[in-house]
Amino acid sequence: MKSITSRDNPLYKELKLLATSSQARRKAGRTLLDGVHLCEVYLDQVGPPSLCVISESARQLVEVDALLADCGSRRVQCIMLPDALYHAVSQVENGVGVLFVVDTPTVGMPSRLDRSAVLLDNLQDPGNMGSILRSAAAAGIEQVFCSKGTVFAWSPKVLRAGMGAHFLLNIFENVDLEALLDGAGVPVLATSSHASQRIFDVDLRRPVAWLFGHEGQGVSPDLLARATHQVVIPHLGKVESLNVAASAAVCFFEQLRQKSAH
Structure with a gap:
């Protein structure tokens, strides 16, 4: 040595x-x-x-x-x-x-969004990013697409928060999410506190793309307009909304619950 x-x-x-x-x-x-x-x-x-x-x-x-x-x-x-x-x-x-x-691995962009995936629009916090990657990997999701303004997925802080999830995922960075959504072959779901449809009332047994945005500003209006569904996670108490990583975990495991239900 x-x-x-x-x-x-x-x-x-x-x-x-x-x-x-x-x-x-x-x-x-x-x-x-x-x-x-x-x-x-x-x-x-x-x-x-x-x-x-x-x-x-x-x-x-x-x-x-x-x-x-x-x-x-x-x-x-x-x-x-x-x-x-x-x-x-x-x-x-x-x-x-x-x-x-x-x-850091380099993976070729798929020609089309055709399976369950996570899309991150301008997410900023390394801890949130790592937590979302960890939850996605645990729920069996394999693809993550990050916009240009999103925190670097392979930074040491994100890697520590991900606890090894990176190595189970295909992570694509600097992605034009608008173009990706325009050609999407699966429904696109975005969480919004203003939505009327509950996440628990959406059929998640098929592949879907989950769209999450900036911690403070949320998903950009242009991307939100491209979402197939805007859904709300109902909660009690005088809390305006959930942390984005917590929201993502609820979404991923509601999908897993529905797919696993007999």
Whole structure:
């Protein structure tokens, strides 16, 4: 295992860029997976990473040792950083001290929207994005389409919130959602607090596309006009609306409930 102790090391500088700059991650086509769980899921679902990075203190941990052994058997390059240098790269407080550098996957856009999918219009919060991806994967949805203004799906914060869901999904970014909806072969459902139709009264046993928008402004009017159905999630109490990630989870699992009902 190679040890890097200088902040001026070119590889360390590259790691700092990947950790701190979304633009650098997009340009390099790489991102960081932080923590044992994400790294284990990646090895299991995808394969060997480009690079494994650990902190000096993590070398003593049993779970990290097992991960290093797995990486060694797959001939993955591993480097060790002093704790101070590692903590400047990791965004996880009180983490175990291990991360992977991985390539962000590139998948070809399907010619048509013809199966259950999630469409995200200008979603901003990494936590919401990760939570939606996690719920979608758990509900058996495989495709996620993100508009140009939506938070980068492969940022470290979204990856941590997704808990490995990314590796079970096909995620398409910088998508023209209007064009996608114009040629959609499945019904498109958008949640709205102003809608009169309850989500529980819509037939969800067939494939549908779920459309969610910005945390404050919601789905843009142009996209909302293209939705086949606008539905409301009924709730009690003096709360104006649900968080977008909570709304998405309700939608996905209502669809799963209907499909699973005998």
